Amino acid sequence: MLEIKDLRAEIGGKEILKGINLTINPGEIHAVMGPNGAGKSTLSYVLSGREGYEVTGGSVTYMGEDLLALSPDERACHGIFLAFQYPVEIPGVPSATFLKTALNAQRKFRGEEELDAMEFLKLVREKTAELGIKDDMLKRAVNVGFSGGEKKRNEVLQMALLEPKLMLLDETDSGLDIDALKVAADGVNRLRSPERSALVITHYQRLLDYIVPDFVHVLADGKIVKSGDKSLALELEEKGYAAISAA
Amino acid sequence: MSSLTPLAQRYIDRFDTAARQLPGADNRSVSDLRRAGLEAFAALDFPHRKVEEWKFTNLTALTKPTANEGRVAPAPAPAIPDQPFEARFEMVFVNGRFSAAESRLDGLPEGISVTSLADSLGNGTVLSFPSQEKRAFLALNTAFMEDGLVLSVAEGVVLDDILVVTFRSEGDQETGRHLRNVITLAEGSSLTLLERHVGAGAYFSNPVTEVSLAADARLDHYKLQAESPEAFHLAFTDAELAERADYRNFSLSIGAKLSRNELTTRILGREAESHLNGAYLMRGSQHCDTTTLTEHRVPDTNSSQVYKGVLDDHAHGVFQGKIHIFPDAQHVAGDQLSKALLLSDYAAVDCKPELEIYADDVKCSHGATSGELDEQALFYLQSRGIPLASARKMLIEAFLADVLETVGNERVKVYFDGLSRHWLSEA
Numbered sequence: 070m071l072e073i074k075d076l077r078a079e080i081g082g083k084e085i086l087k088g089i090n091l092t093i094n095p096g097e098i099h100a101v102m103g104p105n106g107a108g109k110s111t112l113s114y115v116l117s118g119r120e121g122y123e124v125t126g127g128s129v130t131y132m133g134e135d136l137l138a139l140s141p142d143e144r145a146c147h148g149i150f151l152a153f154q155y156p157v158e159i160p161g162v163p164s165a166t167f168l169k170t171a172l173n174a175q176r177k178f179r180g181e182e183e184l185d186a187m188e189f190l191k192l193v194r195e196k197t198a199e200l201g202i203k204d205d206m207l208k209r210a211v212n213v214g215f216s217g218g219e220k221k222r223n224e225v226l227q228m229a230l231l232e233p234k235l236m237l238l239d240e241t242d243s244g245l246d247i248d249a250l251k252v253a254a255d256g257v258n259r260l261r262s263p264e265r266s267a268l269v270i271t272h273y274q275r276l277l278d279y280i281v282p283d284f285v286h287v288l289a290d291g292k293i294v295k296s297g298d299k300s301l302a303l304e305l306e307e308k309g310y311a312a313i314s315a316a
Numbered sequence: 317m318s319s320l321t322p323l324a325q326r327y328i329d330r331f332d333t334a335a336r337q338l339p340g341a342d343n344r345s346v347s348d349l350r351r352a353g354l355e356a357f358a359a360l361d362f363p364h365r366k367v368e369e370w371k372f373t374n375l376t377a378l379t380k381p382t383a384n385e386g387r388v389a390p391a392p393a394p395a396i397p398d399q400p401f402e403a404r405f406e407m408v409f410v411n412g413r414f415s416a417a418e419s420r421l422d423g424l425p426e427g428i429s430v431t432s433l434a435d436s437l438g439n440g441t442v443l444s445f446p447s448q449e450k451r452a453f454l455a456l457n458t459a460f461m462e463d464g465l466v467l468s469v470a471e472g473v474v475l476d477d478i479l480v481v482t483f484r485s486e487g488d489q490e491t492g493r494h495l496r497n498v499i500t501l502a503e504g505s506s507l508t509l510l511e512r513h514v515g516a517g518a519y520f521s522n523p524v525t526e527v528s529l530a531a532d533a534r535l536d537h538y539k540l541q542a543e544s545p546e547a548f549h550l551a552f553t554d555a556e557l558a559e560r561a562d563y564r565n566f567s568l569s570i571g572a573k574l575s576r577n578e579l580t581t582r583i584l585g586r587e588a589e590s591h592l593n594g595a596y597l598m599r600g601s602q603h604c605d606t607t608t609l610t611e612h613r614v615p616d617t618n619s620s621q622v623y624k625g626v627l628d629d630h631a632h633g634v635f636q637g638k639i640h641i642f643p644d645a646q647h648v649a650g651d652q653l654s655k656a657l658l659l660s661d662y663a664a665v666d667c668k669p670e671l672e673i674y675a676d677d678v679k680c681s682h683g684a685t686s687g688e689l690d691e692q693a694l695f696y697l698q699s700r701g702i703p704l705a706s707a708r709k710m711l712i713e714a715f716l717a718d719v720l721e722t723v724g725n726e727r728v729k730v731y732f733d734g735l736s737r738h739w740l741s742e743a
């Protein structure tokens with residue numbers, strides 16, 4: 070599904086990703102852990118097409134296509150979804166308008182009929198109920214004045230609505246209380262299928278109790294320095310990154 | 317007087333001939349008024365940029381048209397298609413003159429009188445013109461005014477509908493259309509007015525509107541400036557407020573090559589309030605100037621202003637806002653905010669907020685910001701599948717949302733929303 074080969078990227082002339090190699094097959098869940106500043110968010114931004122991140126080498130192939138040639142919205146329409154580490158506040162844009170515009174943009178792209186206001190409301194109500202999110206959030210401007218946890222829940226709601234093929238979760242667990250963590254994990258697990266994959270960036274092994282990964286990678290200083298199965302996460306929690314990266 | 321701008325000179329040269337044909341020619345007081353206007357104008361000329369109030373707005377394109385002497389240089393820019401506003405009551409002026417044929421004024425409630433200035437001047441309506449007037453465009457208008465709306469609402473009368481006044485210009489004409497509107501609301505009366513300025517061609521529109529609100533009167537005054545992209549629009553509105561009067565003005569400016577919307581509110585009665593808001597959407601090389609003066613002359617009064625501008629290409633915005641609080645005008649609240657969104661590296665805005673406060677127990681604030689679209693927000697929207705162009709539109713609409721929200725009349729709000737969206741769709 071996703072094949073990253075020797076990916077190098079820089080921000081403002083500073084190299085952050087220094088040759089990443091990673092292959093994600095359909096249905097697989099990959100966890101990425103690593104110290105602060107290692108380049109985890111950078112990787113997620115490069116994959117979703119954020120401006121200002123210059124790819125200086127390597128390639129990314131997504132479902133047989135050159136991912137790097139696509140604009141961010143095209144990537145989203147092809148099924149890539151990034152749950153932001155820091156979701157963005159957008160004053161003046163009501164959440165409901167935002168969600169409906171996004172969903173219909175993707176439906177239009179796929180040649181499907183756009184949902185009208187009633188159909189959309191029905192769908193979004195289903196999802197908020199499933200995820201235990203209050204409907205009044207829909208009337209508020211996107212993420213404006215949301216608590217840290219509410220912002221993360223909102224990311225999960227968007228994901229549930231857009232049903233992506235490749236989920237990139239950047240520390241979606243940070244800032245969530247225990248119940249919300251389960252809700253978030255539940256959101257991912259509901260979407261799990263043999264065709265869907267996920268890249269889960271986290272600092273805490275606890276999330277991985279709920280979203281059980283097939284592989285765990287350690288990203289340090291712009292490179293994947295170690296990969297293993299879910300037991301690697303436990304080992305990291307015990308010994309820390311220094312010991313692992315050195316090994 | 318040899319240093320007059322060419323256009324000013326031409327105005328002065330043709331005054332005697334023109335005045336004989338203008339309304340009220342047989343009326344002594346009207347002729348005196350015109351003469352006073354002309355003399356003031358001759359002494360002032362069109363303002364140049366060394367005049368403090370005009371330092372951000374350059375009028376040379378109007379006053380010294382170089383190409384094709386005697387005619388504004390033709391440019392084949394397409395006119396903004398007029399989006400009509402469905403209304404029961406509409407007064408229409410075409411090329412500066414009242415068109416009875418196009419107007420619909422039958423059935424206005426008793427106590428609301430609408431006539432044309434041309435008729436009123438003939439009947440001896442006297443307008444005031446202060447002898448030390450410094451506003452050249454007001455002086456020019458006083459000398460050459462030809463027609464306009466004369467509206468008066470009797471005590472306690474309320475119009476539940478909207479009165480629309482459309483000023484339409486067609487074709488090229490170097491000398492201006494000098495419309496003079498006189499609006500008087502008696503005690504406790506209330507009215508909603510929508511002024512629409514539309515047109516095609518290269519012309520110069522110079523409307524002056526005098527508003528007088530008696531105690532407890534309320535005027536919701538809306539204005540659409542959608543003049544031809546080749547036109548000049550230099551407008552001045554003066555509002556005078558008695559006790560507990562409530563004046564609400566909202567201007568949406570999308571047209572004209574160069575425009576200035578100048579508003580003066582004089583709050584003369586306690587507990588009166590003035591709210592001036594507006595949005596301007598400009599592209600190409602359009603220039604749009606908003607200049608306001610709010611005078612709090614008495615205690616216990618309040619005022620607010622919010623102006624938002626969206627500037628694309630090489631467009632230029634100007635906001636000059638002054639709040640003047642007179643000595644002893646205690647317990648006054650005055651707020652002012654100007655925000656501009658620059659969509660291009662070449663767009664620019666100049667802001668000059670001014671507070672002139674001579675009382676001590678007052679609460680005033682002002683703020684002016686300008687910036688570009690938020691890159692992070694754009695990426696967030698795109699990352700959900702929304703194409704860049706739509707994402708930009710969403711953010712621009714969001715920027716304008718709160719100021720458009722201040723349009724109290726629902727039908728006008730829908731109309732202005734539609735016009736803004738139409739403007740955006742052409743981006």
Ligand SMILES: Nc1ncnc2c1ncn2[C@@H]1O[C@H](COP(=O)(O)OP(=O)(O)OP(=O)(O)O)[C@@H](O)[C@H]1O
Pocket residue numbers: 080081083085103104105106107108109110111112154
């Ligand atoms: N816009 C930027 N300009 C300059 N440097 C940047 C910019 N964005 C990120 N960096 C740098 O890139 C490096 C990687 O940042 P990144 O956010 O990818 O780390 P991370 O692994 O996600 O860290 P964390 O665990 O703290 O979220 C850091 O050293 C950071 O300071």
Ligand SMILES: [Mg+2]
Pocket residue numbers: 109110111154239
């Ligand atoms: Mg990060």
